[in-house]
Amino acid sequence: MDRYTFYQGQVGSDEDGALDIQSDGRVVHCTPYLLQLGLTKSRTSLVWIAGPLSGLIIHPLIGVIADRSRSRWGRRRPFMLGGALVVAFCLLLLGWTSEVVGWFAHDIEKEQKRNYTIAVAVLAIYGVDFAISAVQACCRSIIVDTLPISQQQLGSAWATRMQAIGSLIAYIVGSMDMVTTFGTRFGDTQFKQMTVVAAIFLVAAVLVTSYSVKERVLIAARGADEKNGFFQVIAQLYRTTMDLPPQIQAVCWVQFWAWIAWFPFLFYSTTWVGETYFRYENPESVAKSSDTLGDVGRLGSLSLVIFSSVTFLSSVLIPFGVRSPDSNSKRANFTSRPPPRMAALLRRFKKIRPNLQTVWFLSHLVFAGTMIFAPMARSLKFATFLVSVCGIPWAISGWAPFAFMGVEINKLALEPPSTPLPTATMITSTTFRTHGYRPIDSVERDVEMDVLRLNHRTGDEDSDDESSSGAAAGATTTTSDIASTGELAGIYLGVLNVYTTLPQFVGTFISWIVFSVLEPALPPPPENDDPTQPIQGSRDGTWMNLDSDGPNAIAVCLFIGALSALVAAEATRRFKAVTAVRQLPIYD
Numbered sequence: 001m002d003r004y005t006f007y008q009g010q011v012g013s014d015e016d017g018a019l020d021i022q023s024d025g026r027v028v029h030c031t032p033y034l035l036q037l038g039l040t041k042s043r044t045s046l047v048w049i050a051g052p053l054s055g056l057i058i059h060p061l062i063g064v065i066a067d068r069s070r071s072r073w074g075r076r077r078p079f080m081l082g083g084a085l086v087v088a089f090c091l092l093l094l095g096w097t098s099e100v101v102g103w104f105a106h107d108i109e110k111e112q113k114r115n116y117t118i119a120v121a122v123l124a125i126y127g128v129d130f131a132i133s134a135v136q137a138c139c140r141s142i143i144v145d146t147l148p149i150s151q152q153q154l155g156s157a158w159a160t161r162m163q164a165i166g167s168l169i170a171y172i173v174g175s176m177d178m179v180t181t182f183g184t185r186f187g188d189t190q191f192k193q194m195t196v197v198a199a200i201f202l203v204a205a206v207l208v209t210s211y212s213v214k215e216r217v218l219i220a221a222r223g224a225d226e227k228n229g230f231f232q233v234i235a236q237l238y239r240t241t242m243d244l245p246p247q248i249q250a251v252c253w254v255q256f257w258a259w260i261a262w263f264p265f266l267f268y269s270t271t272w273v274g275e276t277y278f279r280y281e282n283p284e285s286v287a288k289s290s291d292t293l294g295d296v297g298r299l300g301s302l303s304l305v306i307f308s309s310v311t312f313l314s315s316v317l318i319p320f321g322v323r324s325p326d327s328n329s330k331r332a333n334f335t336s337r338p339p340p341r342m343a344a345l346l347r348r349f350k351k352i353r354p355n356l357q358t359v360w361f362l363s364h365l366v367f368a369g370t371m372i373f374a375p376m377a378r379s380l381k382f383a384t385f386l387v388s389v390c391g392i393p394w395a396i397s398g399w400a401p402f403a404f405m406g407v408e409i410n411k412l413a414l415e416p417p418s419t420p421l422p423t424a425t426m427i428t429s430t431t432f433r434t435h436g437y438r439p440i441d442s443v444e445r446d447v448e449m450d451v452l453r454l455n456h457r458t459g460d461e462d463s464d465d466e467s468s469s470g471a472a473a474g475a476t477t478t479t480s481d482i483a484s485t486g487e488l489a490g491i492y493l494g495v496l497n498v499y500t501t502l503p504q505f506v507g508t509f510i511s512w513i514v515f516s517v518l519e520p521a522l523p524p525p526p527e528n529d530d531p532t533q534p535i536q537g538s539r540d541g542t543w544m545n546l547d548s549d550g551p552n553a554i555a556v557c558l559f560i561g562a563l564s565a566l567v568a569a570e571a572t573r574r575f576k577a578v579t580a581v582r583q584l585p586i587y588d
């Protein structure tokens, strides 16, 4: 990997790491917090629907709006920064909800104050989720926008690495006793301090990215005559979703089936690991424990730490052993000159390296082959082992679809439009680092000189100076050698996110059916009358099925997920069949 990829890939994905700190933290720590504020357990699920809802609505909407944005600060940065500030504000509001409500509502009844506090906390969570979707949409698009096609795979791999680091930091921060370590300067509870850490990480990462990444200013987009109103945006989204290019459609379908597979794993694996221990290995310990729910969580958390570590290691190591989707390019094949003895070995290794489609295909099989054993797990060790192995396919599933989308989206910008469009895409680059932002009128003055050559630049040119670019018009080049414009990155990644979030609703529905059929008599874990006290597990285990001979609903959900992963594998195989490195003519 060269400096360019490292730099752009890493900073372009830094905020993904920060995102994961906040999103993992919210799942592990927010539910007890909301319960403590007095929200009933059944209603917490209505709160967590904010995640998929925002991904379904906000991610694609911001994608389209940012694609069309002609801001002098670039198309993605204003949304990233604005979104990050809203997230930071909402996170702090979430941490200090009781205090904030106390400032505004003095003379009201305790019960009413409690209701206001819950309402503000829930609003803050929705604020976090909706704003984070905007940040997520833009930080994913900026990778597609800025990296050349040949480096899309590496850029996505770095994003996955940063996410994995973010998850690990979240677990470490969450397991530290922060109040004892740092005192009460940043809040008098662990939860408050975690919101401060998450807010600082996110804003810092977005600032670093905004400062470092060269973003292009859009001067006039294809179809620039179209209005930018709400209905036009929705119409464009609808048209694009209904008329996806086949390659992108194929990636979206893989994602759809893969997320039906991942949904039960991501939502229930922690509980499943803990439950396996109490149900099959040591049922007597339920009677001894005064906090079964907490014990289940602790056992599950350990498995998640191992899972995250495996994900991190896989995301660091696996990309070295995988051929890029556009391995024809000079850049994709570039490696620094190794010592002669190593050279032959490396050449042989490069020849046998599988490509990304194969690795993605195998990752679904590994997930399926692992989770198919879930109904047979009878010990904590085996359940933890199964969860840990899934860290490998999880690393690949966070990387492969975005790498393919990055390549395909940028190839699209190079293809001749099927219908003549009113204006050309005109984008010029701008950066904080080298010369700061130019006023928009000066940008407009030199548009014609440098902008129209954008699609002709080769991926090997890092320079800001676009006038030095240009293959001869009419020549033929491989798509991989061409720099990206990411013209429609926002909208296509938004559509991919629709295919990521819809299966989460399907997954919720499947789980609901399975739980209703297999464990209908079980009440939910008991709620606590005193919200300031930790949740107590039931001594007789009534919320947990301790019948070791009966069907295990979570394991069945995981098994269904494994079957869906097999469908995802087949969809990946088909995608592989239609993927071929194309030779595109360069056109003016």
Ligand SMILES: OC[C@H]1O[C@H](O[C@H]2O[C@H](CO)[C@@H](O)[C@H](O)[C@H]2O)[C@H](O)[C@@H](O)[C@@H]1O
Binding pocket: 019, 020, 023, 050, 051, 052, 053, 054, 055, 056, 059, 133, 136, 163, 398, 497, 500, 501, 504
């Ligand atoms: O429904 C919750 C969220 O689900 C997706 O995000 C999660 O998966 C991503 C990998 O595809 C990962 O990058 C992210 O950190 C996870 O939270 C979806 O992309 C989100 O829009 C949605 O809110």
